[in-house]
Amino acid sequence: MMKRILLGMVVLFMGSSFACAQGRQPKEDFVSSIMNQPGQEYPMVNSEGYARFRIMAPDAQSVIVSLGLGGSGGTVLSKDKDGVWTGTTEGPLDPGFHYYHLTIDGGVFNDPGTHNYFGSCRWESGIEIPAPDKDIYACRENIAHGNIQETLFYSPSQGKMQTAMVYLPPTYGKLENGKQERFPVLYLQHGWGENETSWGKQGHAGLIMDNLIADGKIQPFIIVMAYGLTNNVKFGTIGQFTAKEFETLLIDELIPFIDQHFLTKADKWNRAMAGLSMGGVETKLITLRRPEVFGYWGLLSGGQYAPEEIKDPTIVKYIFESCGSKENPDGINKSVEALKAAGYNAEGFISEGTAHEFLTWRRSLYLMAQKLFK
Amino acid sequence: MMKRILLGMVVLFMGSSFACAQGRQPKEDFVSSIMNQPGQEYPMVNSEGYARFRIMAPDAQSVIVSLGLGGSGGTVLSKDKDGVWTGTTEGPLDPGFHYYHLTIDGGVFNDPGTHNYFGSCRWESGIEIPAPDKDIYACRENIAHGNIQETLFYSPSQGKMQTAMVYLPPTYGKLENGKQERFPVLYLQHGWGENETSWGKQGHAGLIMDNLIADGKIQPFIIVMAYGLTNNVKFGTIGQFTAKEFETLLIDELIPFIDQHFLTKADKWNRAMAGLSMGGVETKLITLRRPEVFGYWGLLSGGQYAPEEIKDPTIVKYIFESCGSKENPDGINKSVEALKAAGYNAEGFISEGTAHEFLTWRRSLYLMAQKLFK
Numbered sequence: 001m002m003k004r005i006l007l008g009m010v011v012l013f014m015g016s017s018f019a020c021a022q023g024r025q026p027k028e029d030f031v032s033s034i035m036n037q038p039g040q041e042y043p044m045v046n047s048e049g050y051a052r053f054r055i056m057a058p059d060a061q062s063v064i065v066s067l068g069l070g071g072s073g074g075t076v077l078s079k080d081k082d083g084v085w086t087g088t089t090e091g092p093l094d095p096g097f098h099y100y101h102l103t104i105d106g107g108v109f110n111d112p113g114t115h116n117y118f119g120s121c122r123w124e125s126g127i128e129i130p131a132p133d134k135d136i137y138a139c140r141e142n143i144a145h146g147n148i149q150e151t152l153f154y155s156p157s158q159g160k161m162q163t164a165m166v167y168l169p170p171t172y173g174k175l176e177n178g179k180q181e182r183f184p185v186l187y188l189q190h191g192w193g194e195n196e197t198s199w200g201k202q203g204h205a206g207l208i209m210d211n212l213i214a215d216g217k218i219q220p221f222i223i224v225m226a227y228g229l230t231n232n233v234k235f236g237t238i239g240q241f242t243a244k245e246f247e248t249l250l251i252d253e254l255i256p257f258i259d260q261h262f263l264t265k266a267d268k269w270n271r272a273m274a275g276l277s278m279g280g281v282e283t284k285l286i287t288l289r290r291p292e293v294f295g296y297w298g299l300l301s302g303g304q305y306a307p308e309e310i311k312d313p314t315i316v317k318y319i320f321e322s323c324g325s326k327e328n329p330d331g332i333n334k335s336v337e338a339l340k341a342a343g344y345n346a347e348g349f350i351s352e353g354t355a356h357e358f359l360t361w362r363r364s365l366y367l368m369a370q371k372l373f374k
Numbered sequence: 375m376m377k378r379i380l381l382g383m384v385v386l387f388m389g390s391s392f393a394c395a396q397g398r399q400p401k402e403d404f405v406s407s408i409m410n411q412p413g414q415e416y417p418m419v420n421s422e423g424y425a426r427f428r429i430m431a432p433d434a435q436s437v438i439v440s441l442g443l444g445g446s447g448g449t450v451l452s453k454d455k456d457g458v459w460t461g462t463t464e465g466p467l468d469p470g471f472h473y474y475h476l477t478i479d480g481g482v483f484n485d486p487g488t489h490n491y492f493g494s495c496r497w498e499s500g501i502e503i504p505a506p507d508k509d510i511y512a513c514r515e516n517i518a519h520g521n522i523q524e525t526l527f528y529s530p531s532q533g534k535m536q537t538a539m540v541y542l543p544p545t546y547g548k549l550e551n552g553k554q555e556r557f558p559v560l561y562l563q564h565g566w567g568e569n570e571t572s573w574g575k576q577g578h579a580g581l582i583m584d585n586l587i588a589d590g591k592i593q594p595f596i597i598v599m600a601y602g603l604t605n606n607v608k609f610g611t612i613g614q615f616t617a618k619e620f621e622t623l624l625i626d627e628l629i630p631f632i633d634q635h636f637l638t639k640a641d642k643w644n645r646a647m648a649g650l651s652m653g654g655v656e657t658k659l660i661t662l663r664r665p666e667v668f669g670y671w672g673l674l675s676g677g678q679y680a681p682e683e684i685k686d687p688t689i690v691k692y693i694f695e696s697c698g699s700k701e702n703p704d705g706i707n708k709s710v711e712a713l714k715a716a717g718y719n720a721e722g723f724i725s726e727g728t729a730h731e732f733l734t735w736r737r738s739l740y741l742m743a744q745k746l747f748k
Contacts, residue, residue, distance in 0.1 A: 039495065039605070056480070057478060057483075058479065058480035058481070059436065060435075060479040061479075104434070104478060105479065106430070106431055106434075107478070109431075109476075110483065110486070112483060112496065116490050122411050122414075122486065123489065139526065141528045141534075142528075145525075147540075148523065149523035149524070150523070151519075152521070161513050161515060166521075168523075173547040178552045180547075200524075231413070
């Protein structure tokens, strides 16, 4: 399982999000990516999923974009007579969000055209290929929105202040008949190289929740997104990764803090844990060791549970496992079958046409959220 | 007044934050800037305020940092035999926060070593020279912290969703004897080229409030930080800037939204407006046109009020005006004198040793906050 996630992560870092590399001419209907900084025209995307880049660096010798499968492991830009570097991916990219960076004369920099997203242990450039189902994370004008707040807490085990991002639903805190409603909580973890901002920014977790609540598909709940202490883990050591430090921070420090400072329902059957990629590894390790804390478990491109690892179908109310169709669907399908056969309430989801990237996980959150706390 | 702010802004953009350019050797006690990305050693700062940069770009022809007053309007880095570009500012920088960027082979990019801060209408690199009074915005472990939340609202006049950042004090929303406390609100504006995130990130507005509240220096209040629609204003047209569009968004849309969705005291004597630089220009224009909305006014490196512009000392309870000692202290001092002579409750503050930059404004917020809503 570790090896599969590792593979998924390596594939992601190589930027191999090509749907296919056909070498034909892209349709000339390019528009600016929605992840661009204000007023920035480039990068652009077309209706087929091709991406086009434009970088000003008149005296540079070489500019390569880490997306696409060109000869140099990316899209090699060409300089025109005005000193502007441009280039288009050789084929369409998968729909959804992709991290990338530029290699300029051998140094790694961000594209000044885009906002920045924390991935690969640093702020990276990002581009969005419009997905057919992008409405699930659309920012709608005519609905009530919750908010995502930056929450500071002290971690004794880390010896320093930590930041968690907390999604609160639109009705949070309102006084009704002299009482304030309490909400269940999903602890939702990012992947390797990401941090507490990733699910909100590139994952659109808040917008997904707002839409689900507005459409009456779920009862409101809180999402807590903490930094999973994963950035120092090296690929060579992922097999030895225990998530013990994060377990201490999460169970002994963050959850008590959240239950003290927010209007939570503070018991196992109102608490879920899920994570993507290495956040799934953390989720599996911690839920198996501390089943008294979480009643709902989710692994998003983050491995699978086996019935013999859990041993007791009554300790978990619902298990969600997912991945992209370009990852390891067989592994998910077999695991879910085995869990069901052993009496677990488990569901699998294969995200069509996506790999180890955020569209897989946005879709996963959208579906999983509808099954939690029931 | 417009001209002075314009000058201040131009000076800022040229990165002229030198305390002095002595040309002597800096003390070799450099440590990583606290604005660096996790695990990044460079940029570094020493105890005298010198900054040192290190950029990997082995095949580049030229790397220039936009900070300091070297021969090329910045600090020109030199390449060593390993292809690493390094350089130190010619003299110490002013204490506090400085935006900067790199010019690599004629193109503008960010330093991959630092977090990004929205300024100059784009995400820029940032560096922090430790200030003698940095405790006022320290992130303390042993106090209660409020939070800053990203709040979405629809603006009919803009025809789209807008984001405001809202600081809520630690006690916000708590139920006491079946009631929830209501709070005054400060509407706090960023400068030209910045946005709704700037006061929280580079201004540390939330930490300043947490510290003031923890130390019993103020009664808690809410701060709303909205995007002031200033980024499309060109320097050539600043003299014609009316802030009319922002007035509509602020008065007709945002304030009603905030008063509906947050526990505010929704009247003039519990509402303040202040802003830095062009946010001060907005504050002056809007408070003078709409004195019925705001009872406390603050201009931070953003011009001055004249008694004959206000005409009535009873329409404003308190006026705060400030700037850095390297800006226009005379203008502030004369204005405050004239306001006082005309019967206004006005105070001025000159930030020692700082220019048109964020340490001036952090200090200003710290002082101004102690005088609001009294």
